[in-house]
Amino acid sequence: MMAAMSFSAASVPDPSPELLQRAAAVRRSAMALAQRSDGERQAALQAMADALEARREQILEANRQDLDAAAADGLASALVARLKLDGPKLDGAITGVRQVAALADPLGRRQLHTELDQGLVLERITVPLGVVGVIFEARPDAVMQIASLAIRSGNGAILKGGREANRSCTAIIEALREGLAASAVEPAALELLTSREESLALLKLDGLVDLIIPRGSNALVQFIQDNTRIPVLGHADGICHFYVDAAADPALALRVAIDSKTQYPAACNAIETLLVHQAIAPQFLPQAIDAFAAAGVELRGDAAAQALGVSHVATDADWSTEYSDMILAVKVVPDLDAALEHIGRYGSRHTDAICTTDPATADRFLAAVDSAGVYLNCSTRFADGFRYGFGAEVGISTQTLPPRGPVGLEGLVTYRYRLRGDGHIAADYASGTRQFTHRSLPL
Amino acid sequence: MMAAMSFSAASVPDPSPELLQRAAAVRRSAMALAQRSDGERQAALQAMADALEARREQILEANRQDLDAAAADGLASALVARLKLDGPKLDGAITGVRQVAALADPLGRRQLHTELDQGLVLERITVPLGVVGVIFEARPDAVMQIASLAIRSGNGAILKGGREANRSCTAIIEALREGLAASAVEPAALELLTSREESLALLKLDGLVDLIIPRGSNALVQFIQDNTRIPVLGHADGICHFYVDAAADPALALRVAIDSKTQYPAACNAIETLLVHQAIAPQFLPQAIDAFAAAGVELRGDAAAQALGVSHVATDADWSTEYSDMILAVKVVPDLDAALEHIGRYGSRHTDAICTTDPATADRFLAAVDSAGVYLNCSTRFADGFRYGFGAEVGISTQTLPPRGPVGLEGLVTYRYRLRGDGHIAADYASGTRQFTHRSLPL
Numbered sequence: 001m002m003a004a005m006s007f008s009a010a011s012v013p014d015p016s017p018e019l020l021q022r023a024a025a026v027r028r029s030a031m032a033l034a035q036r037s038d039g040e041r042q043a044a045l046q047a048m049a050d051a052l053e054a055r056r057e058q059i060l061e062a063n064r065q066d067l068d069a070a071a072a073d074g075l076a077s078a079l080v081a082r083l084k085l086d087g088p089k090l091d092g093a094i095t096g097v098r099q100v101a102a103l104a105d106p107l108g109r110r111q112l113h114t115e116l117d118q119g120l121v122l123e124r125i126t127v128p129l130g131v132v133g134v135i136f137e138a139r140p141d142a143v144m145q146i147a148s149l150a151i152r153s154g155n156g157a158i159l160k161g162g163r164e165a166n167r168s169c170t171a172i173i174e175a176l177r178e179g180l181a182a183s184a185v186e187p188a189a190l191e192l193l194t195s196r197e198e199s200l201a202l203l204k205l206d207g208l209v210d211l212i213i214p215r216g217s218n219a220l221v222q223f224i225q226d227n228t229r230i231p232v233l234g235h236a237d238g239i240c241h242f243y244v245d246a247a248a249d250p251a252l253a254l255r256v257a258i259d260s261k262t263q264y265p266a267a268c269n270a271i272e273t274l275l276v277h278q279a280i281a282p283q284f285l286p287q288a289i290d291a292f293a294a295a296g297v298e299l300r301g302d303a304a305a306q307a308l309g310v311s312h313v314a315t316d317a318d319w320s321t322e323y324s325d326m327i328l329a330v331k332v333v334p335d336l337d338a339a340l341e342h343i344g345r346y347g348s349r350h351t352d353a354i355c356t357t358d359p360a361t362a363d364r365f366l367a368a369v370d371s372a373g374v375y376l377n378c379s380t381r382f383a384d385g386f387r388y389g390f391g392a393e394v395g396i397s398t399q400t401l402p403p404r405g406p407v408g409l410e411g412l413v414t415y416r417y418r419l420r421g422d423g424h425i426a427a428d429y430a431s432g433t434r435q436f437t438h439r440s441l442p443l
Numbered sequence: 444m445m446a447a448m449s450f451s452a453a454s455v456p457d458p459s460p461e462l463l464q465r466a467a468a469v470r471r472s473a474m475a476l477a478q479r480s481d482g483e484r485q486a487a488l489q490a491m492a493d494a495l496e497a498r499r500e501q502i503l504e505a506n507r508q509d510l511d512a513a514a515a516d517g518l519a520s521a522l523v524a525r526l527k528l529d530g531p532k533l534d535g536a537i538t539g540v541r542q543v544a545a546l547a548d549p550l551g552r553r554q555l556h557t558e559l560d561q562g563l564v565l566e567r568i569t570v571p572l573g574v575v576g577v578i579f580e581a582r583p584d585a586v587m588q589i590a591s592l593a594i595r596s597g598n599g600a601i602l603k604g605g606r607e608a609n610r611s612c613t614a615i616i617e618a619l620r621e622g623l624a625a626s627a628v629e630p631a632a633l634e635l636l637t638s639r640e641e642s643l644a645l646l647k648l649d650g651l652v653d654l655i656i657p658r659g660s661n662a663l664v665q666f667i668q669d670n671t672r673i674p675v676l677g678h679a680d681g682i683c684h685f686y687v688d689a690a691a692d693p694a695l696a697l698r699v700a701i702d703s704k705t706q707y708p709a710a711c712n713a714i715e716t717l718l719v720h721q722a723i724a725p726q727f728l729p730q731a732i733d734a735f736a737a738a739g740v741e742l743r744g745d746a747a748a749q750a751l752g753v754s755h756v757a758t759d760a761d762w763s764t765e766y767s768d769m770i771l772a773v774k775v776v777p778d779l780d781a782a783l784e785h786i787g788r789y790g791s792r793h794t795d796a797i798c799t800t801d802p803a804t805a806d807r808f809l810a811a812v813d814s815a816g817v818y819l820n821c822s823t824r825f826a827d828g829f830r831y832g833f834g835a836e837v838g839i840s841t842q843t844l845p846p847r848g849p850v851g852l853e854g855l856v857t858y859r860y861r862l863r864g865d866g867h868i869a870a871d872y873a874s875g876t877r878q879f880t881h882r883s884l885p886l
Binding site for chain 1: 474477478557559563565570572573653654665668669672674692695698699702706707787805809810811813814815816817818819820821822824825826830831832842843844845847848849857858859860861862863864865866867868869870872873879881
């Protein structure tokens, strides 16, 4: 991963003439790709998958070399686990490419259709973004996932993986481009950057790159946002809350809260804080303490939670900490308003849940919490593109503007207005000679 | 207008505690406003309009004082014209507020409705962005327009107008807040900044402001993009093209080209370059030269256009110049591909038109030109939110990502995912105990 915090704004270099040339080639190929049909793009993905299979041994060997180098460099074991690409993992990734091929075409959808006047018809049609730049961590399987999402949606992609994965990523991109060479899509639509200089210069490729997707730490995302004019799809923190209302079913609340924390605690959609209504706390918390202890979760409580048995102390810092670990902050609140106030103050607008059997309370919570996901009586862990039924996920956005929350293929498309007339001029409407009809037509 | 070019990144100050407090008050009021019903928001706009009428004389007097000061300062006449708010202009703006009240509610629309599993139902619902920050030029009527769009869509707004218009803007905002005081919407949802320090510090209000809309020069937009983490809705240049194909109807082409250039040459959707297919140029250009001369437009041609009678020379710089004036660059191209190449190289992806009677050529142009608007046989001047039928316009975006092109009220809303379950947990799907159904439900 890029050591984001070690860079100052001044250290972002201008792109080299060679990088500008490569990026321009991606852009040209992407413009041609945008004209390819649904079937041609699907066939291109199948050809990519075929080529990955054909080059399976070279890819696995390149990964073994990366792993050897990582061992020699004493890379942390968590990073080694991400870097490792064995046979089953590679096969899974290849299956993933074929699954993306099977997803519905996100292009050419008509979102708006209006007659402005007789013979003057407006349409809004989905089209590719152009070129996406993706900066990701060590995981070499990300190359296959991102490349297939990009090509499926008609976009070129400039990829930059972790330095530790350079051999693996290079072997994969060679296979993918070999596959594209046997398709209607130009291999130059995919480009891999391998040096840190290049990945920094990528931030200055505005006009050639339309969206940057950083898949890494908060520090990386923020560094990128501070150093580029290109729009960034990314998320900051995932500080998710689970509020157990006075009218909650305690057994249901406990089951869902434990899943929300423990099903994958490192995920951004795992909860960090449990808010409990004071009316149910004396009944709920003692059970919860036992159940979370059995699940291996450390609870940290405010004074009221400690009085009910939570043994560790939560300080103010706990309310704004993303543990990404088996730790959960617990706070007893006097009412729904206090819960809303707490979430508004400390939340990251990612995903927040309420557990209640009272419909009015549920509706108030779902309307008032301004997060990408607001949930009733179910686990925050459902905040995921696959689980939402999008088939594949570009990332999760905690920005307010769309695309927000889990982003599927639609995050890689934009739209264009098409207006067809027959000599229509604006002066006729300004003078009152003609009037707009603004009649909706079928989509 | 803010003298954007005179600032360096280092000169953007941190917000003062007082500004942070005011911005936080806007945010709190905006959160309450987001809970107001369609009818309450409509009534709030009517109350705003009523208050503007009640304070009509004070507002006009404040504007006269601004105009006197502008005269004493020797302000340029174009700026004085923008600054001036007389009775008819004010009445028009008040009518505009009532028209925005009448627009369809952009909130609470269900965009997606999916059963993830039995009893686990996902919805995607439109909600307000939160708080928008708008920086605009001298025109005081912008305050009324922006405030009404913001309140209609459930957003708070922090406004900063030109210094020359401070008295007018202050009088208007006082009236608007007085109107809100008589409604279900808190007056603190609208805030006016009057100092340059404050408008710069606005750029650092991430977390409190969700979108910045700069309405001014390209330099202003770019300065803001370079100095904020907050998303910016803005457009850079408007270099629009009009391509007269070999198969064009010359009379129709001429009529539409003249409208595209002259109907309002200062607008970003006016054309700057006329591309003419070489097969039609000997017939078309001589007529066009006479007609544009009669309309008061100076033509600047490449060698081929000069050979056909265009008297001024176009240099390379002309192809990338937004004249915003009665000047038009003219180039003769060998074919459609050359026209597409020229537009791809010099265009600003705003709005580009083709004039042809050949359907295949039209389709190729409409598919290949990657601009927010692609037009056939009609004037580029139609690229406008009102003309598209949106009722009101937040601005025009030349960014690739949505919202793109003319942006109506939908540019001020985002969405939220609501998931309602009955104790559903992710572990059951990970283990295979339960399977997702991902069944589409009616919207």
